[in-house]
């Protein structure tokens with residue numbers, strides 16, 4: 535446990551697993567919010583990530599069913615189509631002599647196409663036309679969103695709250711408006727023509743919060759090491775009691791689509807890049823992935839959602855990638871009142887922010903022996919019991935964990951299974967070993983991730 539100041543704001547760093555459980559689960563009612571200042575934009579101020587108190591509770595309760603495992607089955611087909619387009623384009627490039635790829639760019643093109651298809655019902659053609667406004671504007675928005683968020687969190691409140699800060703830093707929203715206007719026109723068209731499509735926008739337009747438990751029983755089967763014990767269930771049930779509304783407003787629908795597009799695009803691209811980088815360095819792991827997934831495709835060359843979600847090696851490979859390179863380096867919560875932290879004698883005062891250093895915990899040798907060695911076997915079924923609860927947190931934990939976890943895993947597993955059947959990756963002169971990380975407090979970013987590629 536460490537006390538610190540992020541400029542003028544008091545902050546407490548907590549890394550003990552029991553205390554983390556207290557903050558994220560047992561005392562969730564006191565740590566429901568993130569310490570992020572809201573912005574003034576009509577739509578982005580409604581993003582789930584920034585929402586606070588009852589606003590967050592209502593939006594999250596209504597949106598949760600759109601991420602159930604049943605809904606993920608519905609989105610399998612559009613993701614599969616994006617995956618096939620991606621492989622076709624890569625095949626063409628390699629046939630034309632490409633023998634090295636920069637993974638962040640490569641995987642970013644795939645995840646951009648998936649999010650545009652699944653959130654905004656739009657094919658971006660990212661591979662043939664990287665200057666498509668959809669892509670350039672998305673890059674502007676999301677790269678600037680990260681530094682704006684960092685500025686908001688790190689600068690003293692008296693600066694963040696000035697009108698000059700808001701005018702210069704927070705109100706350049708023309709690229710955001712591009713997406714909002716675009717999605718608004720799609721909603722209008724669908725309503726006018728009574729059209730239905732298979733994407734998030736439609737799920738959000740149609741969703742009605744069910745009575746009782748907002749999660750489905752089958753969701754727990756795909757929980758990805760998220761703890762689902764008695765305390766977690768209780769916290770979950772309590773977190774969403776008293777929500778009366780059943781539907782989102784149009785502005786809220788637009789905000790959630792936009793939100794999915796941002797973290798969805800970047801975090802999955804980062805995960806896939808590091809995973810492929812490790813495959814390039816470890817040919818033995820590439821062979822294991824190839825053998826496991828080869829068996830799982832049917833005679834039409836397709837793989838069932840159920841089969842894919844239960845393959846142990848691909849699951850362990852992604853888990854180890856997310857342990858070694860967690861895209862979100864730290865979790866944040868803000869105390870809503872004074873809280874005593876376990877039996878430490880430490881009082882967290884109202885308004886203090888708490889940070890959980892995910893990257894550091896994932897590299898603590900007490901929890902993960904030889905932590906800088908990439909070893910997916912740590913997560914194979916026979917070893918999973920060795921993982922101490924609340925020491926594996928790539929998607930956070932508790933009622934405010936990552937809502938997109940199942941979607942992210944599906945999107946990543948599908949492309950890894952397919953790519954491993956067709957291509958081999960290898961270490962080349964430009965492959966940085968070890969990875970050269972860029973400075974940044976928000977995301978686990980590498981300067982570049984270059985590997986060799988050839989057809990199998």
Ligand code: HEM
Nearest residue numbers: 582583794798801802862928929930931934935936938942
């Ligand atoms: C490998 C990919 C991803 C990783 C590692 C990741 C990680 C995270 C983490 C660490 C959090 C904070 C959790 C906490 O504070 O306890 C989060 C929140 C969130 N994520 Fe993800 N994420 C990923 C992909 C996605 C995708 C694909 C979507 C949407 C389609 C998404 C949507 C969200 C949203 C909306 C929140 C805010 C939830 C809330 O405040 O209630 N994420 N994510």
